[in-house]
Structures are given as structure tokens and as C-alpha cells.
Amino acid sequence: MVVNLDDGFQFLVRKASISSGVALAGYRDTYLRRRIDLRMKAVGIDNYPTYMKLLDKNPNELTEFLNAITVNVTEFMRDKTPFMFFRNEILPEIMERKKKSKSNMVRFWSAACSNGEEPYSISICSKEILPADWSISIYATDIDEDSLSRASKGIYSKEQLKNLDSSIIHKYFEHSGENFKVKSIPKLSIRFMRHDLTSEPPVSKYLDVVFCRNVMIYFNDKQKVKMLNDFYNSLSDDGYLIIGKSETLPEEIRDSFIPVNVRDKVFRKAL
Ligand SMILES: C[S@@+](CC[C@H](N)C(=O)[O-])C[C@H]1O[C@@H](n2cnc3c(N)ncnc32)[C@H](O)[C@@H]1O
Known part of the structure; x- marks a missing residue:
């Protein structure tokens, strides 16, 4: 160039x-x-x-x-409690509801996934909670190609895995020199794609949960509203939105999402 x-x-x-x-x-x-x-x-x-x-x-x-x-700073199970809520409350709720409609498929979007820690965390929680025969599909998108390339390699240092229990590391990672590489099982359910949240249409529809954490802080209100409208349209009727702990929804879009867990910034699509 x-x-x-x-x-x-x-x-x-x-x-x-x-x-x-x-x-x-x-x-x-x-x-x-x-x-x-x-x-x-x-x-x-x-x-x-x-x-x-x-x-x-x-x-x-x-x-x-x-x-x-420093925008692509991220962590596995970042902030811990939103992921505990996802694992212990949201996933069991989704599972029960889907069983009633004879479905065994869940679909998530990690929007602005940075180096991959977030989608792998989603995948690990899902593998831990959902039955083995369930289909898990995770869209993991970011505007930054370098981040996506690191994410799809799935190689992390010991320090980067500090939020994970050793049993989880053992189950989902294998040694790669001095580092740890995500085993293929959780990787298989993740589709990494370049996507700009401020200008492109949503990646999919009928999603069960959209994670969009710690990126909205960089956007102006118009960009936030565009993105949140896209999330609204991409979620299924019972779908959840999880934003960053320090983030808030702009006033003009607040009616579209009902707070479910105020501390962890978990919302549900309003109908
Ligand atoms: C601080 S990281 C957040 C990563 C993860 N969601 C988390 O909470 O740990 C912010 C990410 O947003 C991405 N990003 C910035 N602008 C974006 C845009 N317009 N569309 C999609 N991703 C964007 C950056 O490349 C970066 O990887």
C-alpha cells in the first residue's frame, strides 16, 4: 500500500x-x-x-x-458475572423453551469479537450446559481483519486463560508450544466474519442471543441506534441482548429492549 x-x-x-x-x-x-x-x-x-x-x-x-x-482488549469470560448469568440462567431457559418446540438448535452472535475470547467463551458455556447432540452456531464478527485472524487461530498464552478453571482449560485447549490452542470442538461451531456494525446489515436472523460488549462506547448515537435496531431485527422473539457493563442503551431505542439483569446489562427483545 x-x-x-x-x-x-x-x-x-x-x-x-x-x-x-x-x-x-x-x-x-x-x-x-x-x-x-x-x-x-x-x-x-x-x-x-x-x-x-x-x-x-x-x-x-x-x-x-x-x-x-487499545480497542481490541478483551478477555475470556470478560467481567465474569454476565457469562455466569448466560450459563446458569439464559442457556437453561433457552433449552427448556426449545425443547417444547422440539428444536435442538441455538444461534448466537458475538458482535465485535476482537481476538476471539468472547465467542470461545460463549461456545464453552454452551458446550458445558447444552446436551451433546444440540447444534450450536456462533457468528463471530469484527471490523478488524488482524483480530479475526488471531481469533480464528485460537492460540492464547497462559496469562490470557487466567479467567478459566484448569478443568475447562484441560477440556477445551491443547498445548501449542508455550501457548494453548482451542481444540476443534468449540471452534467448529464458530463462523468468523468481517463485519462493520455501523454500516452493514445484520449477519443473520432468528438469533437467540446477541453479545455486543465494549464496542458501543466508540460509537456516536446515530451509529448506536442503527446497530441496536439491527440487533432487534436479528433476534428471535424471545432473544436476549448482552452489552458491556459500562454501556447504556440510547434513550430512543430503550423501549425496544426490556432489562432482564440490570447489573450485567442483559436485555430481552420487547415485542
Ligand atoms: C474492546 S473490543 C471488545 C471485544 C469483546 N466484545 C469484549 O467485550 O471483550 C472492541 C472491538 O470492536 C471492534 N470494532 C470497532 N469498531 C467496529 C465496527 N464498526 N464494527 C465491528 N467491530 C468494530 C474492534 O476492532 C475491537 O475488536
Whole structure:
């Protein structure tokens, strides 16, 4: 790729580095550009000099900017309790309901799945709770191809598995040098795909649960409403939406989702 060196990017990075004290020079330029471009898109700016003016004018934007750089931070069973609720309350409820309608199929979407920890967590919880003959299908999407490539490889360090019990690690991972690789069983149910939540239509319909955690914080209200409307349309009538613990639904879409668990930010589609 030919990069225009005069587009103000290097100057922006140097200045932001000095203002924030974060050594941005340590990051790859292609990575930084992608992250900064996403943040600029979220605030409706399409060039580096204009974005730098915003950084100068608005100190909060520097925080948002830094968040944008560390944007794909994620963990297995992130925040723990939403996944406990998924495993202990949502999955048994779905199972009972589906049994009544003679179905043994569940469908989930991990929207903005980053490096894969979230969809693998969903898969592991599902394998632990649902009968072995049930079909589990998980769409795992992200805008970032590098993240998706890491996710589909499914290789993690010991430190990255710190939230998982050793029995779960033993059951679902195998050694890969010094690291651990997801065994094929949970991997098989996951379909990794590139998808932009702010501009593309939803990946599927009749989903039982949509996880969309810790990405909405980077979006403006219009983008959030577009995305949440898409989730509404992609969920089955009894479907659940799980957002990040620090996230809230914008006022104008609040009626579309009924809170089920306020602490863990679990909602159900309103009919
Ligand atoms: C902080 S991570 C969240 C990962 C995971 N959901 C979690 O809660 O741990 C945010 C992810 O959102 C992705 N992302 C940012 N903008 C996006 C967009 N417009 N569409 C889809 N994914 C996006 C980033 O690439 C990043 O992987």
C-alpha cells in the first residue's frame, strides 16, 4: 500500500504521544492508522489535521483516542458475572423453551469479537450446559481483519486463560508450544466474519442471543441506534441482548429492549 506521508498522520501521532505520555511510536503505523481512522469515522472526521484540532480543543477526546488504540482488549469470560448469568440462567431457559418446540438448535452472535475470547467463551458455556447432540452456531464478527485472524487461530498464552478453571482449560485447549490452542470442538461451531456494525446489515436472523460488549462506547448515537435496531431485527422473539457493563442503551431505542439483569446489562427483545 502506498501511504501519503504528508497527510498529517505522523505529526498527529507525535503530538498525541507527547500530550498523553503514551509511547505511540511503539505501535505499527498500519495498526495506528486503522485505529485512528475508526475513531475519526466515529466523530465524523476524515482527515488527520482536522482531528488534531479536535484533540487540541477537547481534552476528553484524547482519552477516547487512547481508548481507540487499545480497542481490541478483551478477555475470556470478560467481567465474569454476565457469562455466569448466560450459563446458569439464559442457556437453561433457552433449552427448556426449545425443547417444547422440539428444536435442538441455538444461534448466537458475538458482535465485535476482537481476538476471539468472547465467542470461545460463549461456545464453552454452551458446550458445558447444552446436551451433546444440540447444534450450536456462533457468528463471530469484527471490523478488524488482524483480530479475526488471531481469533480464528485460537492460540492464547497462559496469562490470557487466567479467567478459566484448569478443568475447562484441560477440556477445551491443547498445548501449542508455550501457548494453548482451542481444540476443534468449540471452534467448529464458530463462523468468523468481517463485519462493520455501523454500516452493514445484520449477519443473520432468528438469533437467540446477541453479545455486543465494549464496542458501543466508540460509537456516536446515530451509529448506536442503527446497530441496536439491527440487533432487534436479528433476534428471535424471545432473544436476549448482552452489552458491556459500562454501556447504556440510547434513550430512543430503550423501549425496544426490556432489562432482564440490570447489573450485567442483559436485555430481552420487547415485542
Ligand atoms: C474492546 S473490543 C471488545 C471485544 C469483546 N466484545 C469484549 O467485550 O471483550 C472492541 C472491538 O470492536 C471492534 N470494532 C470497532 N469498531 C467496529 C465496527 N464498526 N464494527 C465491528 N467491530 C468494530 C474492534 O476492532 C475491537 O475488536
